[in-house]
Amino acid sequence: MGIVKNNYLPSIVKNIPVHCVSDERGLLCFTDNTELPFPVERVFWISEVPENCYRGGHAHKVCAEILFPLSGEFDVYVDDGKSSVCCHLDKSSDGLYIGPNVWCRVDNFSSDAVCMVLASHQYLKDGYINDYEEFRRYIEEWFVND
16 A cells, blocks of 8 residues: 555554465455454445546445555545545555444546445445535534544
């Protein structure tokens, strides 16, 4: 994983490496719920993203996620209300943990990119903040009440 912008990750965003075994047959990577920061409740993947399109563009109020680049590469822009950073994901053995209350946008997908996401919660439409200004207001209130 390449980190862009001051090599700094907000504390609610971190690298999640997984175990890998490599031999003449290829690479086998694995993990389980005992090694992840949360029990996995949902798995989904993103692929075939057209050029100049992005995914995400939202924050989760309670759900945490781990993004893995199973194939290809892409950039993950995260913003926790205090700082922002861009992480370039291009190794299937490196996942990126994104905690709740973090704005996330996934962009610059290579044509062969497949992004697998492990989520801590089932899909809940009301658990998303889809407007950046609303996210900023939510975070300011969250910090005041924390």
